[in-house]
Amino acid sequence: MEGRHLKGTTMEYRELIDAFAAKYGMAKPPGEGDVETVEIDGTRVTFREDPKARAVILSAQVGEMPPDEKGRFASILLKASGLLSANGEGAFCVDEDDVFHAVRSIPLAHADADGLTSALESLVDLAEMWRDNADAFTNVDDEIATREFEERALNPLFGDPNIIRV
Amino acid sequence: MQYGELMAAFAAKFGISEVNAGEGAVVLDFNGIPVSFVEDKLSDSLFIHALIGEEPDFGDGTLATEALKANAVLRESAGAALCRDAETEKYAAVQSLPLASLDVDSLSAAVDGIVALVAEWRGRLLSPRGF
Numbered sequence: 001m002e003g004r005h006l007k008g009t010t011m012e013y014r015e016l017i018d019a020f021a022a023k024y025g026m027a028k029p030p031g032e033g034d035v036e037t038v039e040i041d042g043t044r045v046t047f048r049e050d051p052k053a054r055a056v057i058l059s060a061q062v063g064e065m066p067p068d069e070k071g072r073f074a075s076i077l078l079k080a081s082g083l084l085s086a087n088g089e090g091a092f093c094v095d096e097d098d099v100f101h102a103v104r105s106i107p108l109a110h111a112d113a114d115g116l117t118s119a120l121e122s123l124v125d126l127a128e129m130w131r132d133n134a135d136a137f138t139n140v141d142d143e144i145a146t147r148e149f150e151e152r153a154l155n156p157l158f159g160d161p162n163i164i165r166v
Numbered sequence: 167m168q169y170g171e172l173m174a175a176f177a178a179k180f181g182i183s184e185v186n187a188g189e190g191a192v193v194l195d196f197n198g199i200p201v202s203f204v205e206d207k208l209s210d211s212l213f214i215h216a217l218i219g220e221e222p223d224f225g226d227g228t229l230a231t232e233a234l235k236a237n238a239v240l241r242e243s244a245g246a247a248l249c250r251d252a253e254t255e256k257y258a259a260v261q262s263l264p265l266a267s268l269d270v271d272s273l274s275a276a277v278d279g280i281v282a283l284v285a286e287w288r289g290r291l292l293s294p295r296g297f
Contacts, residue, residue, distance in 0.1 A: 053244040053275065071227010075250065078230050078257075081237065082249035088209045088262035091247035093237035103237060105245035109267035146252045 011112060013049040013056060019113035043124045047116075056111055058090075059103040060123035062130050065094060066138060076137060076145040083150055089122065102126045167268055169205040169212065175270045196281045199288075211264050214246075214276065216284045218257035219291050221250075229290065233257065236283075244279025248287065257291070259283045 011019070017036055024038070035048045044061040065073050077100060081091035090104030102123045106116070129152065130137065136148040167175075170187040177185045177194065185192050191202040202215045221229060233248040240247060246261040259280045263273075 050240065050245065053279070054272075055245055057240050057245075059238075065231075070231055074227050074230035074234050078233055078248065078250040079252045079255075081234075081247060082251055082258070082260070085247055085249055085260040085262060086213065088206060088211050088213070091237050091249060091260075092234060093240075093247075094231065094234040095238050096235070100234065101238070103240060103247070105240050105261075107245075107264060107267045107272070109272075110264045143252075150252075 011108060013108060016056065016108065016111055016113065016116060017047070020116050023113045023117060038120075040120060040124045041128070043127045045120055045124065047120075050105060053105065054108045055105045056108060056116065057103065057105050058116075058119055058123055059093065059101040060120070060127040062092070062100050062102055062127040063134065065098040065100055067098070070098065072142070073138070075142050076149075079142060079146045080149045083146070084126075089126070102130075167265060169265060172212070172265065172268055172270070172273065173203060176273050179270060179274070196277065197285075199281050199284050201277060201280060205265070206262065209262070209264075210266065211262050212268060212273075214261045214263070214280055216259045216280050218248075218259060218284050218287045220256050222291055232290075233287070243283045244276055246276070246280040246283050248283070257287060259287070 035046050037044060037046045039045065045058065047056055047058045049055075050057050074094070077092040077094070084102070085091050090102060092100055093103045094100045104119060104123060106119055111119075133148070133152045136152060137145045173185050173187040173192050177183075177192075180194070182194075187203075187205070191204045193200050193202045195201075199216055204213045204215070205211075206213050230250070233250075236243070237247045243259070245263075246259050248257060249260055250257055261276055261280055263276060268276075
């Protein structure tokens with residue numbers, strides 16, 4: 001995928017969000033409090049400021065945890081997070097409503113409107129991939145699910161796996 | 167900042183005069199928590215990894231769900247996320263940061279976040295039911 005490497009800038013969070021909104025033709029991104037929400041190709045994406053790390057936290061909604069096998073599914077998502085993070089593509093998380101998301105933190109010093117868009121689209125691609133291949137990741141054991149995730153998501157979306165085992 | 171230059175400056179902060187960043191991972195121990203630093207040349211970023219440990223015998227997926235919930239608030243860990251190794255199944259805290267925007271101060275903040283996350287979760291793995 002092209003354009004994943006973000007350029008260095010000195011933008012502040014609000015300035016970055018405004019530039020992003022302008023790029024999408026929005027006067028101001030819809031949001032509640034300090035959380036902005038947009039929808040890209042049917043995927044709900046939120047971004048918020050992380051003042052402590054001087055970063056933007058992006059998350060793309062993927063799907064709901066299966067109610068009758070949350071624990072096993074959580075284990076699959078955590079292992080998939082290991083593969084994602086080794087590729088610099090963030091991790092999975094789950095919210096209080098048992099909805100899971102792909103999430104990523106991007107330092108402000110390394111983000112601009114184009115870079116933010118690129119990172120968002122990368123998360124959206126990942127969310128779409130998961131939904132398109134959901135059957136391959138459910139009703140199978142952890143090992144198969146993790147391998148399927150690597151083959152169906154990491155390789156096509158992000159190129160050859162770059163897994164660093166230390 | 168270049169990887170070797172950054173690791174040398176970061177290690178110097180702790181009185182370490184020399185690190186061999188040219189050969190694989192640099193591992194620094196923070197109060198019993200070894201943290202590994204590896205350059206990812208493909209994405210020009212620094213990958214940080216710290217092992218937490220194995221899921222206790224009571225593992226029923228509850229802890230994995232809690233770890234995913236923790237990942238929803240990355241801002242409390244300065245961007246570090248929890249994961250499990252696909253092969254060993256051990257829990258770890260990880261973070262990937264663009265080298266171009268890193269300096270000793272921002273790396274220190276990231277390491278503080280990851281060490282705190284590991285310390286918290288090691289405690290969880292040791293306590294009854296993980297909480």
